[in-house]
Amino acid sequence: MLTPARIMPKILVVDDEPDALEVLEFNLKNAGYEVSTADDGEAALKKARQLLPDLILLDLMLPEVDGLEVCKLLRRDPATSGIPIIMVTAKAAEIDRVVGLELGADDYVTKPFSPRELVLRVRNLLRRRTEGEDDKPQKMQFGDLVIDIPRHLVSVAGARVDLTATEFKLLIILAQRRGRVQSREALLRDVWEYDNLIDTRTVDTHMRRLREKLGDAARYLDTVRGVGYRFIEN
Amino acid sequence: MLTPARIMPKILVVDDEPDALEVLEFNLKNAGYEVSTADDGEAALKKARQLLPDLILLDLMLPEVDGLEVCKLLRRDPATSGIPIIMVTAKAAEIDRVVGLELGADDYVTKPFSPRELVLRVRNLLRRRTEGEDDKPQKMQFGDLVIDIPRHLVSVAGARVDLTATEFKLLIILAQRRGRVQSREALLRDVWEYDNLIDTRTVDTHMRRLREKLGDAARYLDTVRGVGYRFIEN
DNA sequence: CGCCGGGGTTACAAGTCCGTGACATGGCTT
DNA sequence: AAGCCATGTCACGGACTTGTAACCCCGGCG
Numbered sequence: 001m002l003t004p005a006r007i008m009p010k011i012l013v014v015d016d017e018p019d020a021l022e023v024l025e026f027n028l029k030n031a032g033y034e035v036s037t038a039d040d041g042e043a044a045l046k047k048a049r050q051l052l053p054d055l056i057l058l059d060l061m062l063p064e065v066d067g068l069e070v071c072k073l074l075r076r077d078p079a080t081s082g083i084p085i086i087m088v089t090a091k092a093a094e095i096d097r098v099v100g101l102e103l104g105a106d107d108y109v110t111k112p113f114s115p116r117e118l119v120l121r122v123r124n125l126l127r128r129r130t131e132g133e134d135d136k137p138q139k140m141q142f143g144d145l146v147i148d149i150p151r152h153l154v155s156v157a158g159a160r161v162d163l164t165a166t167e168f169k170l171l172i173i174l175a176q177r178r179g180r181v182q183s184r185e186a187l188l189r190d191v192w193e194y195d196n197l198i199d200t201r202t203v204d205t206h207m208r209r210l211r212e213k214l215g216d217a218a219r220y221l222d223t224v225r226g227v228g229y230r231f232i233e234n
Numbered sequence: 235m236l237t238p239a240r241i242m243p244k245i246l247v248v249d250d251e252p253d254a255l256e257v258l259e260f261n262l263k264n265a266g267y268e269v270s271t272a273d274d275g276e277a278a279l280k281k282a283r284q285l286l287p288d289l290i291l292l293d294l295m296l297p298e299v300d301g302l303e304v305c306k307l308l309r310r311d312p313a314t315s316g317i318p319i320i321m322v323t324a325k326a327a328e329i330d331r332v333v334g335l336e337l338g339a340d341d342y343v344t345k346p347f348s349p350r351e352l353v354l355r356v357r358n359l360l361r362r363r364t365e366g367e368d369d370k371p372q373k374m375q376f377g378d379l380v381i382d383i384p385r386h387l388v389s390v391a392g393a394r395v396d397l398t399a400t401e402f403k404l405l406i407i408l409a410q411r412r413g414r415v416q417s418r419e420a421l422l423r424d425v426w427e428y429d430n431l432i433d434t435r436t437v438d439t440h441m442r443r444l445r446e447k448l449g450d451a452a453r454y455l456d457t458v459r460g461v462g463y464r465f466i467e468n
Numbered sequence: 469c470g471c472c473g474g475g476g477t478t479a480c481a482a483g484t485c486c487g488t489g490a491c492a493t494g495g496c497t498t
Numbered sequence: 499a500a501g502c503c504a505t506g507t508c509a510c511g512g513a514c515t516t517g518t519a520a521c522c523c524c525g526g527c528g
Contacts, residue, residue: 144313148312151413158283
């Protein structure tokens with residue numbers, strides 16, 4: 001997979017109780033995050049802008065400027081408005097109020113929390129932001145052939161075609177690289193994921209099964225003699 | 235946000251009365267849309283597949299293949315199933331019938347309509363599709379299966395079904411992502427919250443228990459061999 | 469015109485995947 | 499302490515998938 005060089009996510013923790021701060025910091029560092037802290041609203045806002053953390057853990061009760069206010073301000077500033085926020089609160093009852101206010105936190109944790117729960121929520125939220133957009137289209141159409149990757153669905157002229165997992169993967173790889181010829185070796189590597197052991201004729205067999213099931217739409221699958229296969233658009 | 239270069243939304247208008255067609259076309263072009271037309275069901279289906287418009291305005295009364303039928307066919311073909319449809323009809327009374335049929339139109343307009351109303355509805359529908367999907371509904375219904383998340387309640391044909399916490403979570407994750415296949419790994423990550431330690435076969439067992447408890451409604455839970463599970467609506 | 473090699477086609481044995489029932493564990497209630 | 503229930507794991511068996519080998523066809527080339 002094309003995993004981009006992993007960097008350590010940066011987290012800003014805001015809480016005015018030293019004890020709570022320490023617990024949070026310890027657990028997050030343990031889980032492999034880079035942690036900065038702030039113990040009041042003003043410092044939080046300043047650090048958020050300076051550090052641009054990947055996530056902010058914000059206690060609801062703060063002296064001076066309270067958590068809700070900080071949250072709103074963070075959301076208002078374009079520099080920080082995209083940063084996910086997890087609200088932390090001692091009172092479960094507060095949660096409802098906060099949720100009711102819909103002021104833009106992305107998740108909530110109540111004290112006391114288990115370290116596991118905390119880390120899970122953090123990870124979830126970070127993942128959601130990171131995974132985001134991918135480059136390859138998830139749905140493709142060529143004439144009457146439709147390929148819908150998330151639904152794992154292929155249809156020809158509106159009629160659904162049932163493909164096995166391997167056939168589906170083969171078709172996707174070819175369609176995504178349409179125009180370019182793929183050697184049997186390349187296909188084995190990318191569809192079968194690095195099984196150097198299997199015969200290259202295996203590709204042929206799967207191409208045949210794929211063509212059979214696609215019927216009319218098999219015309220998109222082109223054999224280049226002596227080289228491999230390719231997907232042609234017209 | 236990664237807004238793709240804005241293009242002019244393409245709208246397909248289907249109506250067999252030349253006058254009505256002209257009025258619709260004029261108003262939509264005036265509002266800045268690219269408009270194509272069709273005057274019978276067959277042409278509509280063909281053009282929809284060819285042009286892949288962003289929205290379809292469909293008159294209920296058409297010669298040969300009527301609007302309802304066209305609507306159903308558009309929905310059935312994966313190529314066009316995601317395109318929003320606005321039904322147009324001369325008789326207000328027809329609306330109820332159509333709504334009752336729940337056949338998948340997204341909005342309804344009755345003749346005579348004000349140009350302003352028409353454009354508003356079009357704009358609304360286009361906006362809804364452009365801005366990411368609507369946030370997750372808290373209560374869902376599919377045929378006789380009702381899932382109420384806040385109340386933690388599931389019923390089939392009116393009869394309450396007792397699910398354990400895990401089963402419930404599994405069901406709602408699948409239902410919220412209905413249509414899209416979820417791999418065992420994805421389910422472990424999101425239902426079990428990232429316990430990499432547990433066996434992927436555990437998912438199977440829980441699916442089995444879920445299906446058993448759902449009885450009839452288990453038909454919504456689909457196995458995609460070699461890939462994972464998915465929730466299907468029909 | 470016949471040979472040759474690459475690829476289409478068919479058949480089948482081995483492998484894989486999933487539904488199913490059984491069981492161990494461990495937390496919670498009584 | 500006993501019992502119950504939720505949950506994770508395992509083993510079995512049937513159905514489907516997949517890799518391979520054998521055979522056939524066809525086009526290119528001498």
